[in-house]
Amino acid sequence: MSLSTTSPRHVLRLSTGLPTSDGAGVKLTRLIGTPQQPPVDPFLMLDAFGTDRPQDYIAGFPPHPHRGFETVTYMLAGRMRHRDNHGGEGLLVPGSVQWMTAGRGIVHSEMPEQVEGEMRGFQLWVNLPAKDKMQPPRYQDIGPERLPVVELDAAGGVVARRTGDVAPAVTAAGAVAAAKVVAGLFAGVAGPVQAEATQPLFLDLVLAPGASLVVPVPSGHHALVHVFAGEARLPASGGEATVRPGQLAVLSAGDHLPLVAGPSGARLILVAGRPIGEPVVWHGPFVMNTAEEIRQAIADYHAGRF
Ligand code: CO
Numbered sequence: 001m002s003l004s005t006t007s008p009r010h011v012l013r014l015s016t017g018l019p020t021s022d023g024a025g026v027k028l029t030r031l032i033g034t035p036q037q038p039p040v041d042p043f044l045m046l047d048a049f050g051t052d053r054p055q056d057y058i059a060g061f062p063p064h065p066h067r068g069f070e071t072v073t074y075m076l077a078g079r080m081r082h083r084d085n086h087g088g089e090g091l092l093v094p095g096s097v098q099w100m101t102a103g104r105g106i107v108h109s110e111m112p113e114q115v116e117g118e119m120r121g122f123q124l125w126v127n128l129p130a131k132d133k134m135q136p137p138r139y140q141d142i143g144p145e146r147l148p149v150v151e152l153d154a155a156g157g158v159v160a161r162r163t164g165d166v167a168p169a170v171t172a173a174g175a176v177a178a179a180k181v182v183a184g185l186f187a188g189v190a191g192p193v194q195a196e197a198t199q200p201l202f203l204d205l206v207l208a209p210g211a212s213l214v215v216p217v218p219s220g221h222h223a224l225v226h227v228f229a230g231e232a233r234l235p236a237s238g239g240e241a242t243v244r245p246g247q248l249a250v251l252s253a254g255d256h257l258p259l260v261a262g263p264s265g266a267r268l269i270l271v272a273g274r275p276i277g278e279p280v281v282w283h284g285p286f287v288m289n290t291a292e293e294i295r296q297a298i299a300d301y302h303a304g305r306f
Contacts, residue, residue: 009223009254010235013037017048017246023061023110027051031226031248033125040222040250041275042198044069044125044287048228048246050076052118060111065306066102067297068133068287070126070195072202073098073110074182074269078119084108085306088139095144095165097182097202099193101128103135105297105306122226122269129197129276130289142182142192150187151175156214158187167206167267176211180204184272186215198273205268207232207261215270219255223272224248231262243268 015037017029026049031037033045051057060080073080073092080092085107092098092110100106112119128135144163151160153174160172166180179186183193184201191202201221207213207230217223225234227243234241234249235258242262243249251257257270279289286297300306 006256007219007254008235009217009251009257010237011241011243011249012252013250014241014243015248015250017248022047023064024059026059026061027056029246032224037248037250039280040224041277041280042127042273043222043224043271044127044280044282045123046125046224046226046248046271047123048226049122050118050120050228054116057112057119058115061109062111063107063109064285065105065107065301066100066285067105067301067306068293069102069128071100071102072124072126073100073121074124074202074204075121078117078121079113080119081111081113082108084137086137090139090141093143095147097140097142097147097193099140099142099183099195101135101138103128103133103137105300106137107301107306124202124271125287126195126198126200126273127276127280127287130278132197133288140193146192147180147182148189148191149178149180150189151178152187152213154211156187161189166204176208177213178206184218195273197276201270201272203270205259205266205270207259207266209263209265210261211265212258212260215257215259216255217251217257217270217272218274219253220274221272222275223251223257223270225251225257225268225270227266227268229267230265232266232268233260233262234258
């Protein structure tokens with residue numbers, strides 16, 4: 001007799017993103033941080049943006065503040081210019097990630113560096129614990145050349161390690177799946193992003209039609225899956241759930257996630273992080289632990305102390 005110590009995660013809740021707009025009128029789909037799908041500690045919000053209509057993105061995100069958490073921008077297509085009130089500036093290009101720790105305060109803008117063409121990507125808000133909320137702001141700006149991609153065969157073996165676009169999956173002989181490792185560990189490859197408190201796993205995954213893949217996810221982490229092309233079948237209570245483009249699945253506890261791609265394959269992000277377990281008082285771009293800290297954040301912002 002043997003006892004298995006592994007347990008698969010399954011879909012606890014499946015929801016469809018809410019079309020909305022933010023900034024100066026950028027159209028996006030809010031996947032968490034809505035009435036239908038409240039935050040999943042430590043993740044406050046997840047937005048997907050994707051359009052080739054300039055009028056849906058051209059107004060961008062003019063200067064606005066943040067305090068108390070991290071914003072993660074992962075670009076798939078298009079270019080965004082980032083500037084902040086501390087003299088920081090950077091260009092987010094396709095395949096890059098910016099992991100910004102707002103800490104005690106930053107005022108920044110995120111504006112398209114293009115007037116036509118496609119703009120596509122994600123912005124994730126990751127909370128910080130009380131002890132880290134007032135740390136100095138910092139950036140991890142990571143270009144595509146620093147984001148590892150690993151390709152796997154049907155048995156889950158690594159057949160290639162490279163950088164560049166994660167899709168199409170099959171560039172190496174025998175590969176049926178590929179993962180871009182933004183944060184955390186997958187198939188022995190570590191992503192470059194470091195976030196001490198939440199120890200995030202952030203993967204951009206591509207599966208060939210019908211391919212299956214098992215993704216280890218640290219037990220104790222909260223985990224989400226968002227499919228944005230094709231479809232993926234995940235375990236669900238009493239069987240399977242098919243997750244389709246625009247949908248978000250919140251996963252149960254467990255230490256791995258089995259995925260099976262649909263007939264046209266699957267493209268998805270898998271995001272997991274260690275929950276913080278503290279009270280959350282959220283007011284617009286400020287996320288603190290108490291109402292008093294929110295009042296202080298507003299006062300500090302208006303007094304120019306960011
Ligand atoms: Co911002």
